[in-house]
Amino acid sequence: MTTNDHYDRILGLRALRTYRDEPLPDALIECLLEAARWTGSSKNLQNWSFVVVDGDQKDRLAECGDFTDPLRAAPVAFALVEEADGYEFDTGRVAQNVMLAADTLDLASCPITLHREDDARAILGLPEGARCRYVVAVGYPTDDAVPRKFGGRKPMSDLAFRNRHGESW
Ligand SMILES: Cc1cc2nc3c(=O)[nH]c(=O)nc-3n(C[C@H](O)[C@H](O)[C@H](O)COP(=O)(O)O)c2cc1C
Numbered sequence: 001m002t003t004n005d006h007y008d009r010i011l012g013l014r015a016l017r018t019y020r021d022e023p024l025p026d027a028l029i030e031c032l033l034e035a036a037r038w039t040g041s042s043k044n045l046q047n048w049s050f051v052v053v054d055g056d057q058k059d060r061l062a063e064c065g066d067f068t069d070p071l072r073a074a075p076v077a078f079a080l081v082e083e084a085d086g087y088e089f090d091t092g093r094v095a096q097n098v099m100l101a102a103d104t105l106d107l108a109s110c111p112i113t114l115h116r117e118d119d120a121r122a123i124l125g126l127p128e129g130a131r132c133r134y135v136v137a138v139g140y141p142t143d144d145a146v147p148r149k150f151g152g153r154k155p156m157s158d159l160a161f162r163n164r165h166g167e168s169w
Helices: 005-012 026-037 055-062 069-073 088-104 117-124
Strands: 048-053 076-082 108-113 131-139
Touching: 005 088, 026 048, 026 076, 026 088, 048 055, 048 088, 055 069, 055 076, 055 117, 069 108, 069 131, 076 088, 076 117, 088 108, 088 131, 117 131
Parallel strands: none
Antiparallel strands: 048 076, 076 131, 108 131
Protein backbone atom coordinates (compact mmCIF):
# COMPACT_ATOMS: atom_id res chain seq x y z
CA MET A 1 0.00 0.00 0.00
CA THR A 2 1.48 3.37 -1.08
CA THR A 3 1.48 6.22 1.35
CA ASN A 4 2.94 9.69 1.06
CA ASP A 5 1.56 13.15 1.77
CA HIS A 6 0.16 13.73 -1.72
CA TYR A 7 -1.50 10.34 -1.86
CA ASP A 8 -2.95 10.72 1.64
CA ARG A 9 -4.40 14.11 0.67
CA ILE A 10 -6.07 12.61 -2.40
CA LEU A 11 -7.65 9.85 -0.34
CA GLY A 12 -8.55 12.22 2.48
CA LEU A 13 -10.23 14.91 0.40
CA ARG A 14 -13.79 15.41 1.68
CA ALA A 15 -16.50 17.92 0.91
CA LEU A 16 -16.53 20.31 3.87
CA ARG A 17 -19.56 22.58 4.21
CA THR A 18 -18.87 24.94 7.11
CA TYR A 19 -16.54 27.91 6.75
CA ARG A 20 -15.26 30.67 8.94
CA ASP A 21 -16.81 34.07 8.32
CA GLU A 22 -13.61 35.37 6.79
CA PRO A 23 -12.92 36.50 3.24
CA LEU A 24 -10.29 34.72 1.17
CA PRO A 25 -7.47 37.02 0.07
CA ASP A 26 -7.14 37.53 -3.68
CA ALA A 27 -3.70 35.86 -3.59
CA LEU A 28 -5.31 32.58 -2.48
CA ILE A 29 -8.14 32.93 -4.98
CA GLU A 30 -5.53 33.39 -7.69
CA CYS A 31 -3.71 30.22 -6.56
CA LEU A 32 -6.94 28.30 -7.02
CA LEU A 33 -7.61 29.92 -10.39
CA GLU A 34 -4.14 28.85 -11.46
CA ALA A 35 -4.88 25.27 -10.44
CA ALA A 36 -8.05 25.48 -12.52
CA ARG A 37 -6.25 26.96 -15.52
CA TRP A 38 -3.61 24.21 -15.56
CA THR A 39 -6.14 21.39 -15.62
CA GLY A 40 -5.83 19.13 -18.63
CA SER A 41 -8.70 19.09 -21.10
CA SER A 42 -9.81 17.09 -24.09
CA LYS A 43 -7.51 18.02 -27.01
CA ASN A 44 -6.27 20.82 -24.73
CA LEU A 45 -9.26 22.85 -25.94
CA GLN A 46 -9.73 24.54 -22.54
CA ASN A 47 -13.31 25.31 -23.42
CA TRP A 48 -14.04 26.64 -19.99
CA SER A 49 -13.96 29.77 -17.89
CA PHE A 50 -14.21 30.49 -14.19
CA VAL A 51 -16.34 33.13 -12.54
CA VAL A 52 -15.34 33.98 -8.98
CA VAL A 53 -18.50 34.88 -7.09
CA ASP A 54 -19.01 36.38 -3.66
CA GLY A 55 -21.51 38.47 -1.72
CA ASP A 56 -24.98 38.97 -3.20
CA GLN A 57 -24.00 37.43 -6.53
CA LYS A 58 -23.05 34.20 -4.75
CA ASP A 59 -26.38 34.18 -2.88
CA ARG A 60 -28.27 34.75 -6.13
CA LEU A 61 -26.49 31.73 -7.59
CA ALA A 62 -27.41 29.71 -4.51
CA GLU A 63 -31.07 30.15 -5.54
CA CYS A 64 -30.30 28.04 -8.64
CA GLY A 65 -29.65 24.78 -6.80
CA ASP A 66 -31.45 22.59 -4.30
CA PHE A 67 -28.60 21.82 -1.87
CA THR A 68 -26.71 25.07 -1.77
CA ASP A 69 -26.31 25.88 1.94
CA PRO A 70 -22.52 25.50 1.64
CA LEU A 71 -22.53 28.04 -1.18
CA ARG A 72 -24.32 30.55 1.04
CA ALA A 73 -21.93 29.78 3.91
CA ALA A 74 -18.69 30.09 1.94
CA PRO A 75 -16.95 33.44 1.46
CA VAL A 76 -16.29 32.71 -2.18
CA ALA A 77 -17.10 30.22 -4.91
CA PHE A 78 -15.83 29.31 -8.34
CA ALA A 79 -18.53 28.96 -10.96
CA LEU A 80 -17.20 26.50 -13.54
CA VAL A 81 -18.41 27.54 -16.96
CA GLU A 82 -18.49 25.05 -19.81
CA GLU A 83 -18.06 27.22 -22.86
CA ALA A 84 -19.63 26.15 -26.18
CA ASP A 85 -18.38 22.68 -27.17
CA GLY A 86 -16.88 22.11 -23.72
CA TYR A 87 -17.02 18.72 -22.03
CA GLU A 88 -18.50 17.93 -18.66
CA PHE A 89 -15.59 15.55 -18.03
CA ASP A 90 -13.18 18.48 -18.31
CA THR A 91 -15.29 20.52 -15.91
CA GLY A 92 -15.13 17.65 -13.43
CA ARG A 93 -11.35 17.66 -13.68
CA VAL A 94 -11.26 21.41 -12.99
CA ALA A 95 -13.45 20.96 -9.94
CA GLN A 96 -11.16 18.25 -8.57
CA ASN A 97 -8.05 20.36 -9.23
CA VAL A 98 -9.56 23.34 -7.42
CA MET A 99 -10.61 21.16 -4.49
CA LEU A 100 -7.24 19.43 -4.21
CA ALA A 101 -5.40 22.73 -4.47
CA ALA A 102 -7.69 24.22 -1.82
CA ASP A 103 -6.93 21.27 0.43
CA THR A 104 -3.17 21.75 0.10
CA LEU A 105 -3.74 25.36 1.21
CA ASP A 106 -5.70 24.07 4.24
CA LEU A 107 -8.94 25.42 2.81
CA ALA A 108 -12.28 23.61 2.83
CA SER A 109 -14.36 23.17 -0.31
CA CYS A 110 -17.58 21.63 -1.56
CA PRO A 111 -18.90 21.03 -5.09
CA ILE A 112 -22.40 22.43 -5.57
CA THR A 113 -24.93 21.60 -8.28
CA LEU A 114 -26.95 24.36 -9.93
CA HIS A 115 -30.08 22.46 -10.97
CA ARG A 116 -31.65 25.48 -12.69
CA GLU A 117 -29.05 26.17 -15.33
CA ASP A 118 -31.07 28.75 -17.23
CA ASP A 119 -31.30 30.89 -14.12
CA ALA A 120 -27.58 30.48 -13.49
CA ARG A 121 -26.82 31.45 -17.09
CA ALA A 122 -28.77 34.69 -16.70
CA ILE A 123 -27.25 35.56 -13.32
CA LEU A 124 -23.71 34.97 -14.58
CA GLY A 125 -24.38 36.68 -17.92
CA LEU A 126 -23.02 33.71 -19.87
CA PRO A 127 -22.53 33.96 -23.62
CA GLU A 128 -24.53 31.87 -26.09
CA GLY A 129 -23.78 28.15 -25.82
CA ALA A 130 -22.10 28.38 -22.42
CA ARG A 131 -23.52 26.67 -19.33
CA CYS A 132 -22.77 26.49 -15.65
CA ARG A 133 -23.97 23.42 -13.78
CA TYR A 134 -21.35 23.29 -11.03
CA VAL A 135 -19.79 25.65 -8.53
CA VAL A 136 -17.04 24.93 -6.01
CA ALA A 137 -17.55 26.71 -2.69
CA VAL A 138 -14.31 27.48 -0.82
CA GLY A 139 -13.40 28.94 2.54
CA TYR A 140 -11.40 28.52 5.70
CA PRO A 141 -12.84 25.50 7.54
CA THR A 142 -14.52 26.04 10.88
CA ASP A 143 -12.81 24.21 13.74
CA ASP A 144 -15.65 21.70 13.83
CA ALA A 145 -15.88 21.17 10.05
CA VAL A 146 -16.62 17.51 9.34
CA PRO A 147 -17.94 15.73 6.27
CA ARG A 148 -21.74 15.42 6.31
CA LYS A 149 -22.93 11.87 7.11
CA PHE A 150 -19.75 10.43 5.64
CA GLY A 151 -20.83 7.31 3.85
CA GLY A 152 -17.41 5.84 3.20
CA ARG A 153 -16.98 4.14 -0.14
CA LYS A 154 -18.22 0.99 -1.84
CA PRO A 155 -15.92 -2.00 -1.39
CA MET A 156 -13.23 -2.40 -4.04
CA SER A 157 -14.74 -5.76 -5.03
CA ASP A 158 -17.88 -3.93 -6.28
CA LEU A 159 -15.86 -1.45 -8.33
CA ALA A 160 -12.68 -2.88 -9.78
CA PHE A 161 -12.47 -5.71 -12.28
CA ARG A 162 -9.80 -7.40 -14.32
CA ASN A 163 -10.18 -7.41 -18.11
CA ARG A 164 -13.98 -7.88 -18.10
CA HIS A 165 -16.69 -6.34 -16.00
CA GLY A 166 -17.61 -8.68 -13.17
CA GLU A 167 -14.32 -10.59 -13.13
CA SER A 168 -12.61 -10.11 -9.82
CA TRP A 169 -9.59 -7.94 -9.55
C1 LIG B 1 -20.99 16.44 -9.20
C2 LIG B 1 -21.20 16.70 -7.72
C3 LIG B 1 -22.22 17.52 -7.30
C4 LIG B 1 -22.41 17.79 -5.93
N1 LIG B 1 -23.39 18.65 -5.54
C5 LIG B 1 -23.52 18.94 -4.23
C6 LIG B 1 -24.51 19.90 -3.81
O1 LIG B 1 -25.25 20.46 -4.60
N2 LIG B 1 -24.57 20.19 -2.49
C7 LIG B 1 -23.75 19.58 -1.55
O2 LIG B 1 -23.87 19.90 -0.36
N3 LIG B 1 -22.83 18.66 -1.92
C8 LIG B 1 -22.68 18.34 -3.24
N4 LIG B 1 -21.73 17.44 -3.64
C9 LIG B 1 -20.85 16.81 -2.63
C10 LIG B 1 -21.19 15.31 -2.45
O3 LIG B 1 -22.39 15.21 -1.73
C11 LIG B 1 -20.03 14.63 -1.75
O4 LIG B 1 -18.88 14.71 -2.56
C12 LIG B 1 -20.36 13.15 -1.48
O5 LIG B 1 -21.40 13.04 -0.55
C13 LIG B 1 -19.15 12.39 -0.96
O6 LIG B 1 -18.67 13.00 0.20
P1 LIG B 1 -17.13 13.40 0.32
O7 LIG B 1 -16.81 14.24 -0.91
O8 LIG B 1 -17.05 14.20 1.58
O9 LIG B 1 -16.33 12.14 0.37
C14 LIG B 1 -21.54 17.18 -4.98
C15 LIG B 1 -20.50 16.34 -5.42
C16 LIG B 1 -20.33 16.12 -6.77
C17 LIG B 1 -19.17 15.22 -7.20
